[in-house]
Amino acid sequence: MIREFHPISLRRRNSFGVDQQAARLVEFETPEDLRTFFAAGTPERWTVLAGGNNILFTEDYNGVLLTPVARQIAVLGDDGSEVRVRADAGVEWDDLVEWAVERGLWGIENLSLIPGKAGAAPVQNIGAYGCEAKDVIRRVEMFCVETGALLTLDAAHCGFGYRESVFKHDLKGRVIITAVEIALSHTPQPRLGYGDVEREVKARGGVTLRNIREAICSIRRAKLPDPAVLGNAGSFFKNPVVEAAVAERLLAEYPEMPHYPAPEGRVKLAAGWLIDRAGMKGHREGSVGVHERQALVLVNYGGAMGGEVIAFARRVQEKVREKFGIGIDTEVNIL
Numbered sequence: 001m002i003r004e005f006h007p008i009s010l011r012r013r014n015s016f017g018v019d020q021q022a023a024r025l026v027e028f029e030t031p032e033d034l035r036t037f038f039a040a041g042t043p044e045r046w047t048v049l050a051g052g053n054n055i056l057f058t059e060d061y062n063g064v065l066l067t068p069v070a071r072q073i074a075v076l077g078d079d080g081s082e083v084r085v086r087a088d089a090g091v092e093w094d095d096l097v098e099w100a101v102e103r104g105l106w107g108i109e110n111l112s113l114i115p116g117k118a119g120a121a122p123v124q125n126i127g128a129y130g131c132e133a134k135d136v137i138r139r140v141e142m143f144c145v146e147t148g149a150l151l152t153l154d155a156a157h158c159g160f161g162y163r164e165s166v167f168k169h170d171l172k173g174r175v176i177i178t179a180v181e182i183a184l185s186h187t188p189q190p191r192l193g194y195g196d197v198e199r200e201v202k203a204r205g206g207v208t209l210r211n212i213r214e215a216i217c218s219i220r221r222a223k224l225p226d227p228a229v230l231g232n233a234g235s236f237f238k239n240p241v242v243e244a245a246v247a248e249r250l251l252a253e254y255p256e257m258p259h260y261p262a263p264e265g266r267v268k269l270a271a272g273w274l275i276d277r278a279g280m281k282g283h284r285e286g287s288v289g290v291h292e293r294q295a296l297v298l299v300n301y302g303g304a305m306g307g308e309v310i311a312f313a314r315r316v317q318e319k320v321r322e323k324f325g326i327g328i329d330t331e332v333n334i335l
């Protein structure tokens with residue numbers, strides 16, 4: 001069933017809490033709803049607004065926002081080791097993680113508490129604590145706007161990379177994700193190698209699925225602001241991936257700089273560290289600031305408009321470029 005709102009304030013529909021408006025917002029449940037909607041003509045401007053956790057509206061949106069609201073989770077098959085699970089696009093990602101942990105199914109526990117909907121997970125290939133959505137996603141169901149067909153894309157064709165996928169590029173504006181299919185495992189496969197995870201798991205009494213989930217939740221809560229309290233969109237910037245020679249030049253000057261191997265001999269740097277060392281951590285201008293505990297996150301202290309946030313973000317980027325000669329890209333979708 002379709003539900004329409006026009007116009008609508010977006011303040012409660014984006015985790016940044018910016019008070020911009022949209023001309024029209026349409027909530028849909030099924031691919032059939034989308035077929036009905038597009039049969040009436042494709043609007044000049046439209047995009048998907050799922051949980052609104054990774055988006056910044058820099059101004060009012062004068063088009064149509066399409067919001068998935070279907071929330072079913074279903075087991076498609078279980079061969080005793082691997083369990084195939086299908087989640088509608090509107091399922092809250094962390095509800096899916098809790099669902100899996102309750103059933104003793106391994107694979108997404110490290111992605112606990114990532115805000116957002118399941119349908120958004122493949123778009124930016126969400127990741128945390130040594131795990132990415134691409135590790136479990138097998139197929140993505142999507143509605144093709146041009147043909148009205150419901151298509152299934154295998155993971156191999158999703159173009160997954162670090163916070164990247166085909167949905168941000170070739171398929172942008174052409175498809176709408178309606179469900180994701182993931183593969184979980186009955187066999188324990190703990191991944192404790194990242195940061196404080198192992199210590200926090202031990203402190204909870206050892207390696208169980210539940211303890212890993214709780215450890216990750218606690219680490220995230222300690223570092224990342226709760227959008228219900230302080231508007232934010234998680235990491236505002238992506239960690240930059242640079243040529244080895246660039247990393248070497250910086251390491252000669254800053255031997256303590258965090259760096260991680262990336263594909264093709266490149267090196268991933270920590271944008272949070274760069275922003276921090278550029279002196280911007282905790283820096284505030286009016287209603288917008290760099291979070292005090294995690295420099296990758298920009299926060300809305302209340303009443304910020306999208307234009308202020310993006311202007312502030314540009315200044316953060318300039319500071320990092322001035323100090324380190326490195327460009328950091330935004331991770332959030334800027335509209």
Ligand code: EPU
Pocket residue numbers: 127128129130194195224233234235236237238239258270271272273274276281293294295296331
């Ligand atoms: N660091 C600082 N100062 C800061 C922040 C970080 O010095 O203010 C340093 C840390 O000490 C560490 C390094 O930078 O040595 C990396 O920091 P951290 O491990 O906290 O992770 P991150 O690179 O800042 C990424 C993801 C997060 C994810 C964490 C944990 C991106 C853009 N961000 O952050 O994802 O939770 O790893 O896996 O890749 C998100 O995408 O919204 C998000 C929160």
